[in-house]
Amino acid sequence: MIQKKTVSQVQSISLSLQGLVIGIILVFPALLSMDIGRVNFGFSFLPIAVIYYWPRAASYTWSLLCVFLLGLFYDMASANTLGMWALAFLVLFIVLDGVPTVKKGFGRTIAGFTLSLLFCLIIVLLIGWISMGKLPPVGTLLLNAIASVVIFPVIYWAYNVFNIIRGPSEAFGVRE
Amino acid sequence: MSNSGYNRPQRRRNYRRGIAISLILICIIMLLADRQQKSMLATGRLTTDDVSSKIMGFIATPIRGAEALFDNADSRRNAYAENVVLKAEVERLQSFENKVLDMEMRVKRFEEMLTMDNSSDLPETKIIGRAVSESKGPFVHSALINVGRNKYVQVGNAVMTSDGLYGHIVSTGMASSRVLLLNDLSSRISVMSQRSQGRAILVGNNTNSPKLAYVSQGTDWQAGDRVITSGDGGVLPRGLQIGTIVVEQDNSFRVDLFYLRKPVDWVWIYPFTPIPVPDELPLEVQSDQENSTQEAVVQKASE
Numbered sequence: 001m002i003q004k005k006t007v008s009q010v011q012s013i014s015l016s017l018q019g020l021v022i023g024i025i026l027v028f029p030a031l032l033s034m035d036i037g038r039v040n041f042g043f044s045f046l047p048i049a050v051i052y053y054w055p056r057a058a059s060y061t062w063s064l065l066c067v068f069l070l071g072l073f074y075d076m077a078s079a080n081t082l083g084m085w086a087l088a089f090l091v092l093f094i095v096l097d098g099v100p101t102v103k104k105g106f107g108r109t110i111a112g113f114t115l116s117l118l119f120c121l122i123i124v125l126l127i128g129w130i131s132m133g134k135l136p137p138v139g140t141l142l143l144n145a146i147a148s149v150v151i152f153p154v155i156y157w158a159y160n161v162f163n164i165i166r167g168p169s170e171a172f173g174v175r176e
Numbered sequence: 177m178s179n180s181g182y183n184r185p186q187r188r189r190n191y192r193r194g195i196a197i198s199l200i201l202i203c204i205i206m207l208l209a210d211r212q213q214k215s216m217l218a219t220g221r222l223t224t225d226d227v228s229s230k231i232m233g234f235i236a237t238p239i240r241g242a243e244a245l246f247d248n249a250d251s252r253r254n255a256y257a258e259n260v261v262l263k264a265e266v267e268r269l270q271s272f273e274n275k276v277l278d279m280e281m282r283v284k285r286f287e288e289m290l291t292m293d294n295s296s297d298l299p300e301t302k303i304i305g306r307a308v309s310e311s312k313g314p315f316v317h318s319a320l321i322n323v324g325r326n327k328y329v330q331v332g333n334a335v336m337t338s339d340g341l342y343g344h345i346v347s348t349g350m351a352s353s354r355v356l357l358l359n360d361l362s363s364r365i366s367v368m369s370q371r372s373q374g375r376a377i378l379v380g381n382n383t384n385s386p387k388l389a390y391v392s393q394g395t396d397w398q399a400g401d402r403v404i405t406s407g408d409g410g411v412l413p414r415g416l417q418i419g420t421i422v423v424e425q426d427n428s429f430r431v432d433l434f435y436l437r438k439p440v441d442w443v444w445i446y447p448f449t450p451i452p453v454p455d456e457l458p459l460e461v462q463s464d465q466e467n468s469t470q471e472a473v474v475q476k477a478s479e
Contacts, residue, residue, distance in 0.1 A: 028231050032239055033310040035439045036246050040312050040384075060192050068199045076224040078311050079318045079354055082217060083206035090199055128315050131207060132361060136314035137382060144313065 015058035020066035023050040026155075027074050030148075044141075045117050045148035047074060047085075049155045051093050052116050060097070067093045081131045088123045092116060106156060113152050121145050222349040229322045229352035232309040243439040298413050302444040303327050307342075307355070310440065317360040317382060321443060324349045332411060334446045340417045340434030341365075341405065342443055353445075358418065358433055359386045367418060367431075368406035372396040375406055376429070378418065384436055385422065388429040399423045403431050413448045 030046040047070065054063060071086025078085075096116060121141055128136040251258075286292075305323035323329055325348050335342045335355045343357040344365075356363050363380035367388070374395025376388040391397065401421040407414025419431040 028228070028235055031228065031232060031309050031311060032236060033312045034239055035243055037250065038384075042311070042313060044313055061195055064192070064195055064199055068203070071203075073224065076217065076221045077228050078313070079221075079316050080313075081207060081315070082210040083203040084315070087200065087203035087207065090196070090203060094196055127207065132315065138314075140312075140314040140382075 009059065012057055012059035013062045015055040016062035016066045019050055019054050019058060019063065020070055023047050023066075023070040024073055026050055027070075027077055029151075030074070031078055039143070040140075041143045041147045043148050043151055044078075044144040045120060046151065046155075047089070048092065048117055048120050048148070049113065049152060051089055051096065052113050053155075053159060054093065054096070063093065064090065084124065084127050084131060087127060088120050091123055092120050095119065106153070109156055110149070110152060114149055117145055117148060218347070221354075222347060222352075225320055225347070225352045225354055226324070226349040229308050229320050229349075232320060233306065233322055236308050240439065240441050247438055298415060299446050299448050301447055303329055303333075303447060304442065304444050305329075305353070307440045307443050308352075310357075312357070314382065315361075317357040317363075317380065318346075319343065319355040319357060319440070321353050321355055321445075322351065323445070324352045326351050328447060329353050329445055330447065332448075332450055334405075334412045334416055334448060335443050336416065336446065337435045337440050337443055339437050340419060341412075342435045342440065344412065345445065355443075358435070359384060365412065365418070366406045366408040367403050368408075369395070369397055369421070370402040370404050371398070372401070375408065378403070378431060385430040385432060388421075388431065391429065397421055397423075397429055410450050413446060416446075 026047045026049065030043050033040060033042040050070070051067060054067075067089050068086050071084075071089040072082065074080075074085040074089075075082045125136060125138065125141060303323055305321040305327070307319045308322050309320045311318050311320075319335075319342070321335070329345060329348050331345050331348060333345045335344060341358060343355040343360070343363065345353050346356045347354045358365060358378065358380060359382065360380045361382045363378070363386070365378040366375065367378045368375050372395055374392055374397055376391040376397075378386050379389045380386045388397070388403075399421055403418045403421060405412045405414055405416040405418065417434060419433040422430050422432055424430060
């Protein structure tokens with residue numbers, strides 16, 4: 001309740017838009033694809049980190065819209081069928097909204113991110129199945145998921161550095 | 177007591193739920209509408225591609241460097257073995273050189289005798305570009321290159337790497353183009369065996385080894401055959417090298433693509449104009465063509 005009083009409507013909308021901007025920035029590394037030997041992998045699931053770290057005090061309605069736009073941008077940038085990532089992100093955002101904010105520390109954060117990623121992977125797999133008419137290659141998806149989890153500590157570190165620079169603020173806390 | 181009968185938080189929750197459900201429904205509608213043609217929000221896609229190509233060109237540089245590092249390390253490790261193989265290959269090919277030159281001379285003579293159009297199907301001009309991002313995910317295999325309409329790239333143009341055909345252009349922005357790779361699920365290319373000239377369609381399946389479908393009856397396909405574009409349909413030029421045949425246990429064929437041999441960075445585009453269907457040509461052009469053909473016939477007859 002304190003949170004609602006301390007964050008104005010403009011601030012809460014601004015937080016949603018910040019989430020969108022950071023999400024769009026994360027889309028670009030997610031588009032990268034690497035060929036090491038005969039193995040090809042990418043970081044397709046990286047933008048999930050933004051939804052995982054979405055500001056708690058952000059306006060819910062605006063956040064929904066921003067998450068939708070983020071997914072749509074990702075779909076367009078990766079030349080996927082429109083609506084695939086947008087739907088996956090929206091569902092993940094709605095599901096994560098009810099998650100209690102008790103996770104602290106690297107181990108719990110990465111475990112939470114991995115669970116979110118697995119949830120998103122299942123949604124994407126189902127949507128891809130419907131969209132393509134055949135089951136997408138699960139191995140490739142898993143490889144991308146593992147690569148995204150491996151690179152997640154960089155985001156964790158960047159987020160913590162950002163928090164140290166900004167200073168403690170209950171109102172701008174995130175849904176960890 | 178307000179006349180609505182329920183308090184503000186409840187109303188706000190309902191409002192949020194309504195928005196969430198509406199957005200999910202919009203996503204589902206877009207998904208169903210776009211899954212075949214991928215033509216929704218075409219302008220948005222092109223703008224996104226233009227923006228992405230600039231940013232990806234910048235952030236892909238260290239990635240390409242890392243890939244090259246692994247590739248170079250691999251090459252150095254196998255340098256001696258490869259050298260031995262290459263020497264044997266050069267010795268083998270030297271005996272063919274004279275035969276090829278002789279055959280080339282004879283073919284040229286025959287073409288002159290038959291007054292054939294001996295120009296190659298492959299255009300002489302090439303547009304050089306850089307593959308700034310490749311999407312080889314489970315759903316789509318495409319690439320973004322940093323040249324577009326500003327360099328006269330057109331939809332349908334073939335895109336090559338130094339090893340072989342990479343794909344074809346499916347959309348062009350002002351300074352970027354989207355390439356549909358050969359192994360994408362929606363890629364269909366008419367191909368032929370360079371040895372037996374048997375025709376088939378190369379069907380992408382989102383893996384590194386696309387399959388051959390509609391293999392023409394009674395044609396001879398063997399493991400190791402080189403696969404090239406057949407030029408059928410007039411969409412792509414004939415003779416672009418694609419890969420080699422691998423025979424599966426169930427006697428179906430798949431193709432090991434040449435372009436997958438090493439990481440792709442620089443590519444070139446053949447500005448090939450597809451052969452137009454005569455019925456689709458404007459009447460004036462058709463009559464002009466007929467007139468010119470008649471004139472040529474008269475000229476030959478008088479000669």
